Amino acid sequence: MGLIASYNLRSMTVRKGTAAMTAMGIAMVVAVFVMTMAIAQGFNGALVASGSNENAILLRKGATSETVSGVLRTQLPLIQAMPQVARAGDGHPMASPELVVIIALPRASDDQPANVPARGVGPLAFEIRNTLTFVEGRRFTPGTREINVGKQATVRFKGLTMGSDVKFGSAMWKVVGVFTDNDASFESEVWGDVDLMMPAFQRDGYQSVTLKLTDPSAFESLAAAVEADPRLDLKAYPERDYYQGQSETTGTLIRVFATFVTAILSIGAVFGAVNTMYAAVAYRTREIGTLRALGFSRSRIVSAFLVESIALAVIGGVIGCFLALPVHGLSTGAMNMTSFSELAFKFRITPGLLVNGLIFSAVMGAVGGLLPAIRAARIPVARALREI
Amino acid sequence: MKFVGLILKSARRSKRRTALTMISVALAVFLFSALRAVLDGFDAVSAASSSTRLVTIRSTSMIFSMPTSHAEMIKSTPDVQDITWANWFGGIYKDPKNFFGQFAVDPESYLRMYPEIVLTDADRQAFLADRTGCIVGDGLAKKHGFKVGDKLTLQVGIPVYGSRDFDFNIRGIYKANGAAVDNQSMMFHWKYADERSTPKGQIGWVVTKIGNPDRATQVASEIDAKFANSPNETKTQTEQAFSASFASMLGNLNLLLGSVALAVVLTTLFVAGNTMAMSVRERTTEIAVMRTLGFPAATIFVLVVGEGLVVSLIGGAAGAALARIIVNGESLGLTGGFIPAFGVNNGNVVVGIGLSLLIGLLAAVIPATMASQLKIVDALRRVA
Numbered sequence: 001m002g003l004i005a006s007y008n009l010r011s012m013t014v015r016k017g018t019a020a021m022t023a024m025g026i027a028m029v030v031a032v033f034v035m036t037m038a039i040a041q042g043f044n045g046a047l048v049a050s051g052s053n054e055n056a057i058l059l060r061k062g063a064t065s066e067t068v069s070g071v072l073r074t075q076l077p078l079i080q081a082m083p084q085v086a087r088a089g090d091g092h093p094m095a096s097p098e099l100v101v102i103i104a105l106p107r108a109s110d111d112q113p114a115n116v117p118a119r120g121v122g123p124l125a126f127e128i129r130n131t132l133t134f135v136e137g138r139r140f141t142p143g144t145r146e147i148n149v150g151k152q153a154t155v156r157f158k159g160l161t162m163g164s165d166v167k168f169g170s171a172m173w174k175v176v177g178v179f180t181d182n183d184a185s186f187e188s189e190v191w192g193d194v195d196l197m198m199p200a201f202q203r204d205g206y207q208s209v210t211l212k213l214t215d216p217s218a219f220e221s222l223a224a225a226v227e228a229d230p231r232l233d234l235k236a237y238p239e240r241d242y243y244q245g246q247s248e249t250t251g252t253l254i255r256v257f258a259t260f261v262t263a264i265l266s267i268g269a270v271f272g273a274v275n276t277m278y279a280a281v282a283y284r285t286r287e288i289g290t291l292r293a294l295g296f297s298r299s300r301i302v303s304a305f306l307v308e309s310i311a312l313a314v315i316g317g318v319i320g321c322f323l324a325l326p327v328h329g330l331s332t333g334a335m336n337m338t339s340f341s342e343l344a345f346k347f348r349i350t351p352g353l354l355v356n357g358l359i360f361s362a363v364m365g366a367v368g369g370l371l372p373a374i375r376a377a378r379i380p381v382a383r384a385l386r387e388i
Numbered sequence: 389m390k391f392v393g394l395i396l397k398s399a400r401r402s403k404r405r406t407a408l409t410m411i412s413v414a415l416a417v418f419l420f421s422a423l424r425a426v427l428d429g430f431d432a433v434s435a436a437s438s439s440t441r442l443v444t445i446r447s448t449s450m451i452f453s454m455p456t457s458h459a460e461m462i463k464s465t466p467d468v469q470d471i472t473w474a475n476w477f478g479g480i481y482k483d484p485k486n487f488f489g490q491f492a493v494d495p496e497s498y499l500r501m502y503p504e505i506v507l508t509d510a511d512r513q514a515f516l517a518d519r520t521g522c523i524v525g526d527g528l529a530k531k532h533g534f535k536v537g538d539k540l541t542l543q544v545g546i547p548v549y550g551s552r553d554f555d556f557n558i559r560g561i562y563k564a565n566g567a568a569v570d571n572q573s574m575m576f577h578w579k580y581a582d583e584r585s586t587p588k589g590q591i592g593w594v595v596t597k598i599g600n601p602d603r604a605t606q607v608a609s610e611i612d613a614k615f616a617n618s619p620n621e622t623k624t625q626t627e628q629a630f631s632a633s634f635a636s637m638l639g640n641l642n643l644l645l646g647s648v649a650l651a652v653v654l655t656t657l658f659v660a661g662n663t664m665a666m667s668v669r670e671r672t673t674e675i676a677v678m679r680t681l682g683f684p685a686a687t688i689f690v691l692v693v694g695e696g697l698v699v700s701l702i703g704g705a706a707g708a709a710l711a712r713i714i715v716n717g718e719s720l721g722l723t724g725g726f727i728p729a730f731g732v733n734n735g736n737v738v739v740g741i742g743l744s745l746l747i748g749l750l751a752a753v754i755p756a757t758m759a760s761q762l763k764i765v766d767a768l769r770r771v772a
Contacts, residue, residue: 018662025658032651039644060547064484067451070547102451104623113623170619201452202619261648264419265655268412272659275405279666 007291008308011284018276023316025272026361029265030320034357035327036258038347040251042183043334046345047247049184051240053216055128058209058226058234065246066100071206075232079209084222086212088127095211096122099194101201102341103168105157114333115341116157118147118168119186120194128212132186136162137177142193148177150187152344156333160190169200185243188333188344210239250334266364269316273368277309281376288376289384298377305376309369310362317361321354391687395694401667406699409663413703413744414710416656421711421740423645423652425732429567436567437627439601441501442608444594445630447623451476453590454620461614467598467607472497475592477581479542479554481532488528489573490542492581501595504569511536511560520580521559525571529561536561540574550584568627595627653747660751664696668755675759676767685760692759696752697745704744708737 012019058079063069079085080093088094099120104113123142126132140146147166154160154175166173173192181187198204213219223236237245281288288301328349333342399406444462446452453475463471477490495516499505507515507523515521524534534540540556556576564571582588598607608624615622668675675688711732 018666021658021662021665025655025662028651028655028658032648036648062543063547068478068546104447261419261652264415265652268415268655268659271408271412272662275408275659275663275666278405 008304009311011280011287012308012312015280015283018279019312022272022276023312023319025269026313026316026364027320027323029262029269029364030317030357030361031323032265033258033262033360034321034324034349034353035347036254036261037353037356038324038327038349039332039334040254040258041350041353042332042345042348043254043343044244044247044251045348046183046185046187046343047243048240049131049182050186051238051243052129052131053238053240055210055212055239056219056222056236057239057242058211058232058236059207059242061233061235066098066208067102069207071097071209071234073205075234076206076209078229078231079211079226079234082222082225084213084218084225086214088124092124093211094124094128095209096125096128097194097206098122098125098208098210099197099201099203099206100189100208101169101197101203103190105159105166105168107342108156108158111158114157116153116190117188117341118190118192118197120197121191122194125191125210128210129181129186131184132179132181134177134179137175140176140192143196144193145171145173145196146176147173147190147192148179149175149191150189151178151180152187152331153190154178155331156188156342156344166190169197171196171200183346183348185246185343185345188342209234254334262360266360270364270368273309273313273365274372276312277305277369277372278375280308281305281372281379284376285379285384288379289381292379292381293385301377302373305373306366306369309373310365313361313365313368314358317358320361321357324357325349391691391694395691395698398667398671398691399695399699401670405663405666409660409699410703410706412656412659413700413747414707416652416747417704417707417740417744418711419652420649420743421708421732421736422715423649424736424739425711425715427645428733428736429731432567433631437631438568439604439626439628440598441627442596442598442604442611442624443627443630444596444611444622444624445592447612447621452620453592454594454622456589456591458615458620458622459591459594462594462596462611465596465607465610465614467600467603468596469599470497470501470597471594472501473578473591473594474498474575475578475581475590476546477542477549477576478545479549480545481540481542484545486532489570491573491575492578493575494578495575498575498595501597502569504564504566505575506563506565507560511562515559518557518559519577520556522556522574522576523560523562524558524574525569526561526563527571528574529558531572534558534561548585548587548590549581550586552584554581554584568631596624601626653743656747657751660696660700660747661754663699664692664752664755665758667695668692668759671759672762672767675762676764679762679764680768688762689756689760692756693749693752696756697748700744700748700751701741704741704747707744708732708740711740712737 058071059066059069060071076095076097080095086094100117101120102115103118105116106112107114126139134148135151137148140148149160154162159166160175162175162178164175166175179187194206198206213222219236219238226232226234226236291301292298327347329346331344331346333344444458446454456473459471459473462468472494474494475492477492479490480486481488499507499512505523511523515523522540524540528534536558538558540558542554542556544551544554562571578591582590596607596611598604604626608626611624612622678688679685712734715732
């Protein structure tokens with residue numbers, strides 16, 4: 001094995017041009033694969049990061065997202081009184097009634113209006129989402145028309161920079177702080193006091209309640225308590241599951257697209273590998289005959305040529321990964337189909353994705369090399385040796 | 389022309405290799421034409437959108453509604469010929485996955501505003517006469533097997549419409565004449581939805597027909613001025629601008645699809661270029677013999693480039709034809725909602741074939757240069 005692998009690997013360098021072209025073909029496919037999957041992962045990641053194990057979200061029964069949900073004002077105290085809700089230091093229940101409305105703001109890149117979610121939150125929202133940190137300014141003061149803006153939103157949309165006044169609903173709002181939250185979807189949002197947002201948008205109810213559980217294991221009993229109370233036509237979801245579900249429609253769309261494109265592309269690249277390997281086998285007919293005459297078995301010839309093809313493809317895969325790497329962390333936006341608003345997220349290339357890319361390239365190499373390798377093993381020794 | 393036979397002969401030299409290259413080019417052209425068609429679909433919607441129709445929405449966002457009195461006030465604006473209004477219903481047909489556009493419309497004026505909605509006279513009368521009647525696009529009807537006379541039940545998706553399911557009678561199946569209207573939507577009487585809506589008398593947007601497209605901007609600002617400083621400020625745009633803003637929400641499609649298309653072409657270029665280089669290398673001795681016999685270097689160059697062109701043209705034509713047959717909205721059933729109907733048209737086919745010629749040319753240039761600059765003596769001395 002060692003001998004034959006080193007023979008094949010060294011043979012690869014003899015015909016550098018062809019080998020390089022084949023590897024580059026595979027590199028392009030892997031690069032496209034990694035980049036498109038990085039979009040799907042980034043989108044998914046932004047929503048998953050929004051959810052925490054320690055939190056639960058309550059929506060109207062049957063509602064698939066916050067935008068179509070409704071929670072009555074009178075239901076809030078009932079929820080806050082539940083024993084599964086964690087208490088802040090001063091004994092206040094950590095449950096934030098929330099309202100999400102979509103406002104239109106011009107995009108910084110092309111001045112086109114884009115849908116931006118504006119979230120009205122309760123006073124303890126920042127304690128409930130404790131991963132959220134301020135990069136600039138401070139929290140809004142409840143009871144005033146002050147707002148906080150996610151980092152992504154300040155970059156992507158006009159007029160949301162620190163200190164500026166924004167008009168939406170029927171009022172002017174002042175930006176007093178900018179926050180980040182591990183690239184979560186909240187970074188694309190504008191946050192303000194829910195009790196002021198409701199009248200500004202002529203709403204008379206909340207849409208959801210997000211609460212911190214006393215303990216992640218308390219979720220089951222909370223869900224049962226909500227279900228059992230006839231005054232609450234609500235359903236509780238673990239926050240993480242809820243946001244995971246929100247990413248499904250768009251995430252699946254991107255993934256299907258990525259798979260379709262890379263599948264078709266990879267066929268082309270595999271054909272390239274097939275051609276190269278057949279040529280390699282043809283050029284080395286005599287050498288293969290010699291190896292067989294020396295006593296190397298057919299299966300060893302097959303595995304040796306397979307190894308050569310896989311090695312070639314993996315080199316391409318590595319190049320492809322490097323080609324794709326610069327997009328990591330680039331931020332982009334896409335419409336979240338469930339809320340009709342624009343969600344900013346970053347291309348996310350994880351080590352796992354790169355490993356998948358390499359495995360993908362190895363598979364392409366194996367598929368492309370199989371038939372030529374078998375051909376190599378079947379060459380009749382006597383005829384092969386006679387060939388010039 | 390006299391070298392065509394020779395070119396074909398050399399292309400057949402290694403049938404397997406030529407076939408694989410052709411298929412690679414075919415796949416690339418297939419993918420390219422399909423991507424192009426998606427982009428064209430979006431462009432077609434804005435292009436087909438009328439510039440004599442204005443859309444008025446709430447300035448905050450289109451998910452907010454305005455009172456019906458707005459429609460009356462818009463109607464009295466100078467230059468306005470006709471108005472209609474609609475509301476997004478957002479109901480669920482059996483499963484949220486069966487998403488399609490459902491519009492609560494003022495039936496008479498809506499059909500007048502959109503001559504693109506083609507209905508038979510009988511269906512039109514039946515729809516207008518039935519308070520719970522609805523019409524569905526032929527694409528949607530095909531997808532779910534709707535027939536005229538069927539009942540259609542929608543679960544409420546937006547809480548303002550209460551919680552009871554809505555039952556509709558399908559009174560007509562319309563054909564969409566032009567991309568401004570898609571054939572995957574459903575329209576029904578606005579009054580029916582309004583009866584159960586809280587608050588009542590709300591409309592999502594108003595569509596205005598104006599006589600002179602050159603006055604669109606003025607009329608739009610006159611309309612918006614009427615509602616300035618009211619609780620329901622409006623924003624009026626031409627239908628064209630309105631649909632363009634929808635497409636832009638899906639993200640930067642042009643860039644994404646464009647870079648994928650570039651990668652497709654590059655990959656194929658590597659594959660095809662590699663094959664051509666191999667084929668030339670194999671024929672080194674042959675080419676040297678031809679040069680010795682007196683073929684000029686230019687002819688050798690043309691022969692190799694010709695081979696590249698023939699191989700990729702055949703592949704490209706096959707790929708484009710395949711795309712033309714497979715990729716159309718009907719056979720894929722992909723459209724509906726925010727993705728406009730798309731299909732590969734003859735223009736895409738021509739671009740695809742042109743692309744395959746480009747691939748063939750680029751792939752063959754380097755090997756052809758190598759072949760034509762071959763040193764005869766060295767080449768003859770070389771053993772394959």
